[in-house]
Amino acid sequence: MKKKWWQKAVVYQVYPRSFQDSDNDGIGDLAGVLRRLPYIKKLGVDVIWLNPIYKSPDKDNGYDISDYRDIQPKFGNMQIFDKLLNEAHRLGLKVVMDLVVNHTSDQHKWFKESRKSVSNPYRDFYIWRDGNDGKAPNNWGSYFGGSTWKYDEATKQYYLHLFAEGQPDLNWENPEVREQVWELMRFWLDKGIDGFRMDVINFISKPAGLPDAPNPENAEYADVEPMVADGVKVNEYLKEMNDKVLSKYDVMSVGEMPSSKTEDAVQYTGLDAGELNMVFQFDHVTLAFNDDPRLGKWNDKPVKLVDLKKALSRWQKALDGKGWNSLYWNNHDRARAVSRFGNDSPEFRVKSAKMLATTLHMMQGTPYIYQGEELGMTNAHFTDLKQYQDIESLESYYQIVDKEKLVNHATMMRYLATESRDNARTPMQWDNSQNAGFTDGKPWLELNKNYREINAAQELQDKDSVFYFYKRLIDLRHNSDLIVYGNYVELDPEDDEVFAYKRQYDGKTLLVISNFTSKEIEREYDSKIVKKLLISNYDDDLGTKLRPYESKVYLY
Structure with a gap:
């Protein structure tokens, strides 16, 4: 395998609208990101991924773009962006931008x-x-x-429009459309950005004739994803993109790929495929979909650990030596990791946040940290529909509760508190002052009420915080080819309490053990082998005894 810089890198995702407001209009902006670059640098990451900052009517928080070559005025202007890019580079940080070209705004x-x-x-x-x-x-x-x-x-x-009415889909069959996309990519790459995260890029090839979708539930409208995901010409289009644009620059490319399977990802990210570097797959974040397909993602069921292990292990094994994984628990479209996969109670939040971090960061692939994840930020647990602003959440409430009457108000509010995208979009919690140091104005979205207990200022003063634990994990990856390139061996896949696996490379082995429960349990792995404890979220090691949400990594 030819080693690439992005394989050893760790990415920090910034949702600018919620990161830091500099002009007190209640909306985060580029000057705010610029102000917080030292914080990101201190964490130790290599790359910043910025969610869309282009000109937009904001029907879908910037994913409806009206001008790909201009900055959303609420976020600043091109002069401020250039300053941000230059300062990031001065600090040794790379900048990756969102590429949203399945659709545009209807105002484009x-x-x-x-x-x-x-x-x-x-x-x-x-x-x-x-x-x-x-x-x-x-x-x-x-x-x-x-x-x-x-x-x-x-x-x-x-x-x-696969998404909002204000997001009409582009016709990628038209070569003029593709050439326009290549031009706008060159515009940003020539400015010096370091790559793209590509929004729903596997939706760009629509089926010939646009036939009806299967509709076994006889719903008013059928699920469109099986019809548009991984279409017959996606690989052709991505090879053209790589040939005409990406291959001319030393940059990182990651495609968001809903519904993609491992065999698709090997084609997209194959080491000699000439397409993309890595994909975002959805298998592990869509495990708790509702039993009623009409409700889709809306539910409040806990994720089963056996299913989670199978999903992540499948991708680890399938891409080893063939392609490259992206590693993530959450992002701007997903609920907070510690609330969805861990335990966000005051008693176990810190331990389970560190446990989740260890489990993911010891895998093969490029890890992504979503803003606030490194603090153990939680879901907002809103109780009033008026607190939500996410278009997906509000439209789904209308469709499911008001129109189709599939569930009642109270049930849907529980589902929103579990799965709404607004859980990830509440403003960044910088300190315990008013509005958590995010703004002196009125925040565009209500803050999580727990910001006085969970915030960056407090964690930076505590060497045992979630922040410093993430920093240690990042440092380990930067200094270990075993963590970056080692193969993956799953252990006890049917164990519904512990996630354990090995990594092997150049005669060395990592053993990763994570207790996903709030109970004290016993497990024995390679107990007779002399091992060095590399990292743990507890201060001591009790051997085969695993305390609540304990996670530890051995090297031998």
């Missing part, structure tokens, strides 16, 4: 032209179709509720 100049007439030169930049006997062209259901089709009165046709 391409779409404004496209909807003017059926003969407009930009018409074929998007996917327009006639209706079907007065109804939408097919039965596809949008991710945000309702149909994926929006009727446009001006030209008497429908346009496709």
Whole structure:
């Protein structure tokens, strides 16, 4: 394997809107990120991934882009971005940006032209179709509720939007669209950014003829994902992207790939595939989907450890020596890790946050830390629908509770408290002052009430904090080829209390043991072998005895 810089790197994800506000309008901005660069550097990471900062009407918090070459005014301007990029580079930090090119905003100049007439030169930049006997062209259901089709009165046709109505899908069959994407990528890469995270990039190849989706539940709208994920031309498009753009720069590329399987990822990230460096797969974060497919992600069931181990182990083994993994517990679209996979009670939050960190960071792949994860930030546990702002959450509430009456209000509020994207988007908790040091204005989204107990200032003063534990894990990875490149051996896959595995490389072995319960239990692994304790979330080692949420790593 030819070793690449991004294999040893650790990435810190910044959601700018919620990171740091510099002008007290209640919205985080680029000047705020610039101010906090020393904090990110102190953590020890190598790369900052910025969620979208482009000009946008904000129908979906920046994932509806109206100008790919301009900065969202709420976040600042290009001068501030250039300053941020230069300062990050001065500190030895790389910057990766979001690339959102499955769709644009309906306010983008391409779409404004496209909807003017059926003969407009930009018409074929998007996917327009006639209706079907007065109804939408097919039965596809949008991710945000309702149909994926929006009727446009001006030209008497429908346009496709897999997400919000304000996010029309681009037509990647059109070579002019692809060339425009390559140009905007070059624009940012020539500025000096260090790569892209690509939003739902495996959705860009739609099936020929756009047929109806299977609908076994006979729902009003069918699940669209099986129809659009990993389409027949995705590899062709990504090879073209790599050939014309990515291969010309020493940068990092990661594709968000809902529904992708390991065999797909080997094609996308294969060491000689000429496509992407790594993918975000969803297997381990979608394990607790509701038994009723009409409810999808909305549930409050705990994740079963056996299922979690199978999902993560499958990816570790399948990509070893063939491709490259991304390692993550949470992001701007996922609930807080310690609330979803650990235990966010005051008694066990710190221990379980460290346990989750150890379990993930000792695997093969590039780890991603989502802002606040390194503090053990938790779900917000909102109790009033008015506290939510996420378009997916609100549209889903309307569809599930008001329209289809699948569950009642109280049940859906429990589901939102467990799974809503707003759980990850509450402002960063910097200190215990008003608004947690995020802003002196009114925060765009309500803060988590526990910020006085959980915040960066407090953790930076405590050498035993979650922050410093993450820092130790990052330092270990930077100094160990075994952690970066070692193969993966799962242990006791049917054990529903302990996640244990080995890593092996160059004659050395790592043994990772994590107790996922609040109980004290006994486990024995290689007890007769002399081992060095590399890291643990407890101060001492009781051998075969595992205390609540204990996690330890041995080297031998």
